[in-house]
Amino acid sequence: MDFKTTQDQITKALIATTRAATRINGADVPFQRSLNPAAGEALDGQNARLLQLARRLLENAAAGSDAVGPVLPNVEALDEDDKWRGFVDVIDSLLEKADTSLDEYSGVVKRMSPGAEQNAAATAAAAKPRPNIAATPNKHLPKPQLLFEHVPKNDETGGFRPLLTSKPHAKVPMEHCLQTFKDSRGREQYPHPYQTEIETYEYPNSMYQRIGPKPYKPFETTTATFVDTPEALATMLAELKTAKEIAVDLEHHDNRSYIGMVSLMQISTREKDWIVDTLKPWRRQLECLNQVFADPNIIKVLHGAFMDIVWLQRDLGIYVVGLFDTYHAARSLGYPGGSLAYLLERFIKFQAQKQYQLADWRIRPLTKELFEYARADTHFLLYIFDNMRNELVEKSDFSHPETNKVLDVLVKSKDTALQRYEHPIYDGDLGLGSTGWYRLVSRTPVQFTPQQFAVFRAVHKWRDDVAREEDDSPIFVMPNHALFSIARDMPQDKAALFTVVVHVSPTLRIRAEELVEIIQGAKAAGMTGPDLYVTLQRIENLREADRQERTQTQPTPAPLAVAPPAPAAVMKSAAPIQLDTSALRTNASQFWGLLTKKDTAPPKSASLPNISFALPLPPLHADIFADNSGATDSPAPVQEPPKFIAQEDRPAEDPRTDIFVVKQLGGRKRKATEALADAATPSKSDPMLDDEIMLSEDDETIRSREKAERKAARKAAKRAAKQAAQESLNDNDELAFDYANAPSVLHANTPSTDKKKDRKGKKEKKKAANFNPYAKMADVPKGLPPKQKESAGRSKTFGS
Structure with missing residues (x-):
């Protein structure tokens, strides 16, 4: 059963249950x-x-x-x-x-913290029962970082110094890469050691060619080599140097470590797979892999490498030159999914056991399930890379950088490889940074008083300090939701604290009294502390000012690098047509004048890769407007300034003009009878009428004109009779009421139900409505309007 069907069934069941519960709640249950x-x-x-x-x-x-x-225990407990x-x-x-x-x-x-225990991960695979992959819960496993030759430090505040002891394939010596600089916040930082090598790197021409994908080795009949000794590392390195492309992936753990640690590295070529144990005390010796990872002749294929690049620098001192990130390729191609599991399903039809993504990768020895899951992440990745590269080539237009999908993916991959690790520095005031409280508060709708806000910040700072000291993740010390619960209730003793938190970690149980003191001190200081929303607005103003400053000081971006010329087989369909336009050009134009200078060489034949429909403007110089007819140049006449002439001294103007206004000339809209009369009796004073050709009128026009004349004559007769009747009356006399023609019930017009037609097939005209004896009852003087009510905040006293 698919997810959609299951979701629909659950939704229907919930709707029916909710309706039934509502009906029961509306009934009188005690009475029943x-x-x-x-x-x-x-x-x-x-x-x-x-x-x-x-x-x-x-x-x-x-x-x-x-x-x-x-x-x-019972229903009342809810x-x-x-x-x-x-x-x-x-x-x-x-x-x-x-x-x-x-x-x-x-x-x-990529997954940053396996938050579930190993037993929970194994239980999640309900479809196929699998053996328990961890006999010991992860909270009881010893911390491998305690045995490292270089134990990680969690309190470093300066810039991260690269772990490199040598720099293979260098264009810039290593000494120049260790010179510090100041970042935008004034902190001292070390540059990326391979920044110059990555920025100037040119991908091989094979990236722009459509080459048939090379088949992968069968997964069932092959296995991977586990690298856990320096001798095995040297053997693997020798074989990797002969490859042209390699696939790389990492497994990371940060639940029982503050900064996290790379627990496993998977590397695959076209022929072989390796699984490297990166938890060995001598893990810093893996820096020798820079001979392959920084080699510009080897393409490194990773998926979602944003965090992998940082983890490799932080733990192993490894840098990547020549990165191809399949995540950016999936986004450029518009795939509906961007995860590695989606690509495996799309190209290989391989179902990855994603429940092992939650596994604790510190477990040694690795179980068979974990070993095969890790190997699958890179075993098929080069074959996926071949297919995605071919699809990018097919959908790219190499003549324009904007439509060159291959170039877009490579530029984004370079940006990913240029990521630089920085020490996590806690900002207690503004809460900015990866470990600060600002991101947590901004994503959670909370309403804190100044006291609650002070408690929240103090508990958040205490959790970070304890996590650094114990070398555990802050989530392991205390989950995020417990921070909000403590800030809301502000418990005063250990019992209240354990009631509020509910989930009490071993670290919190040991340090409970210490945390209670922190809460009480922050509660007292919060009486005069800052407000939450004022602080958030202050942070937003600072970030906006920083964005504007970066925008103003940001240099003009350089144009996109043009991709190297693609092979003829690829460019055949996209190659611009070469046209010889030398015979179609001229040096002068009747509209624009001289287009080129005399000493300018004639334009060469050029290709037209992009046709623009805009009209190009020639260079505007004095030669354009010069007279080339050969006449002698004469000085331009000097125009005298205008002189003022009085009104009485000005010559009389001709009143006849071509522009006139009908209203100013006494014009008005003429009636049809006047127009016909003027047409019937043309003026003899207009000589232009003698040249007009009179067209004979047809019968329809004659009938219309005669009908208009009769209608006008009837209206004129009515007006004359009415005017004569009014003149015959005195000032105090009134017209006698005409009872014969007055509207009444007796003279009412009854509408006809049957629609009769005349001889011409036209319907009869609609008769007037029936007599209404109450029609004129409303013709009385109207009283004052109702009093207008004033609405809040608006007065109608002076309303217009």
């Missing part, structure tokens, strides 16, 4: 219990059943979250505040994990 004891027993049985379902659902939800679900708060903590923890999982599934970021 007293009226029918059997109904009461049925309700009690359903309550017990629903309570059991709620317990099981809560247990399952809490198992996949970082919170501990509350215990529900109304208790602490129980309800436990529900909220479980839901918040699940939503946080869902947000992270969606980012990882979409391919935006």
Whole structure:
């Protein structure tokens, strides 16, 4: 059953359940219990059943979250505040994990923290029962970083100094790459050691060719070599140097480490796979892989390498030159998915066991399931790269950088390879940075008082300090939703703290009294502390000012680099047509004048790769407007300034002009009878009428003209009779009421129901409506209008 069908069934069941619950809530349940004891027993049985379902659902939800679900002894427990708060903590923890999982599934970021234990990851594969891949829960595993030759430090505040001891394939000596500079915030930083090599790198011409994909070795009949000794590392390095393309992927762990650590590295060529153990104490010796990773003659294919590039620098001192990121290729091609699992399904039809993505990759020895899952990430990646490169070539127009998809992917891959690791520095004031509180607050709709805001910042700072000291992730010390719960309730003792947090980690249980003191101190300081929204607005203003400053000081971007010439087989369809236009050009134009200077060489034959429909303007110089007819040049006449002439001294103007206004000349709209009369009696004073040709009128025109004349004559007769009647009356006399012609019920017009037609087939005209004896009752003087009411904030006293 697919997801859509399951979702529809669940939605229908929820809708029916909600409607039934609403109807039951609207009924008088106590009355029904007293009226029918059997109904009461049925309700009690359903309550017990629903309570059991709620317990099981809560247990399952809490198992996949970082919170501990509350215990529900009875139905009344749902109304208790602490129980309800436990529900909220479980839901918040699940939503946080869902947000992270969606980012990882979409391919935006690689997995950064395996938040579930190994047993939970194994249990998640319900479709096929698999053996337990971890006999010991991950919280009891010893920390491998304690055995490293270079134990990680979590309190470094300066710039990150590259771990390189040598620089293979260098264009700029290593000494010049260790000179520090100041960043935009005034902090001292070290540059990217291979910045020049990456920026000036030119991808080989094979990237612009459509080459048939090379088949991969069968996955079932091949295996990978596990590299866990310096001797095995040297053997692998010798074989990698002979390759033209390699595929690379990393497995990372940061749940029991503050900055995280690379736990596994997978490398594949066209012929072989390797799995490198990066948790060995001698892990810094992996820096020798720069002989391959920085080699410009070898293409490095990675998927979603944004974090991989940073992790390689931080832990192993490895830098990548010649990166091709298949994530950028998937986005440029418009794929609906961008994850590696989607590409495996699209090109290989290979189902990756993604439940092992949650695995604890510190486990040694690796189980068979984890080993095969890690190998699958790079075993097929070069074949996927061949197919995506061919598709990019087919959909690219190499004549324009804007439509060159291959160039777009390569430029973005270079930008990814130029990422630089920086130490995580905590900003307690503004909360900016990867470890600050600003990002957490800005993504969560909260309403804090100044005291609650002060407690939130203090607890967040305490959690970061403890995580650095214990070398654990801040989430392991305390989940994010616990920070908001503590800030809202501000517990005063250990018992209240454990009630609020619900999920208490071992670190928090040991340091509970220390945290209570931090809360009380922040609560007292928050009486005069800053407001949350004022602080957020201050941060936004600073960020906006910083953006404007970068925009003003940003140099003009250089034009996009033009891709190297593609092979003729690829450019055949996109090659511009070469036209010989030398015979079609001239040096002068009747409209623009001289187009080129005399000493300018005639234009050469050029190709027209892009036809523009805009009219090009010639260079505007004095030669354009010069007279080339050979006449002698004469000085231009000097125009005298105008002189003022009085009105009486000015000559009389001719009143006849070509422009006139009808209203000024006394014109008006003429009636049809006047126009016909003027047409019938033309003026003899106009000599132009003698040359006019009179056209004979047809019968229809004559009838229309005669009808108009009769209608005008009737109207004129009525007006004359009415005017004569008014003149015959005195000033105090009134017209006698005409009872014969007055409208009444007796003279009412009854509408005809049958629509008769005359001889010409036309319908009869619509008769007047029936007589209404009450029609003139409204013809009385109207009183004052109703009083106008004034609305809030607006007065109508002086309204227009």
